[in-house]
Amino acid sequence: MSTFYCENCRITFEDSQGLKKEYQDYIYGPCWKYIAYCPECKQESSEKREPKPGKAKSDLSMECGSGGCQGPACSRF
Numbered sequence: 916m917s918t919f920y921c922e923n924c925r926i927t928f929e930d931s932q933g934l935k936k937e938y939q940d941y942i943y944g945p946c947w948k949y950i951a952y953c954p955e956c957k958q959e960s961s962e963k964r965e966p967k968p969g970k971a972k973s974d975l976s977m978e979c980g981s982g983g984c985q986g987p988a989c990s991r992f
C-alpha cells in the first residue's frame with residue numbers, strides 16, 4: 916500500500932498497486948517513479964514521500980566507505 920498525493924484536489928489517497936512510470940529528469944536523466952490515478956479527478960498523481968532529514972549525509976558517508984569516493988573528505992581512509 917502506497918500513499919499518493921493529488922495536487923489537483925489536494926488530497927492524499929492510498930493505492931495498492933501504483934504504476935511505475937519512466938520519465939526524463941533534466942538533471943538526472945532517465946528516472947522512474949510510482950504514480951497512481953486520483954479517485955476524485957482521475958489525474959495522474961505522484962507518490963507522497965516523507966522527508967528524510969539527514970539521508971543525503973548518510974548516503975554520502977556510505978559512498979566514501981565503499982571506496983568509490985576520491986574526494987578530499989575521504990583522504991583519511
Ligand SMILES: [Zn+2]
Pocket residue numbers: 921922923924925953954955956957958
Ligand atoms: Zn484529484
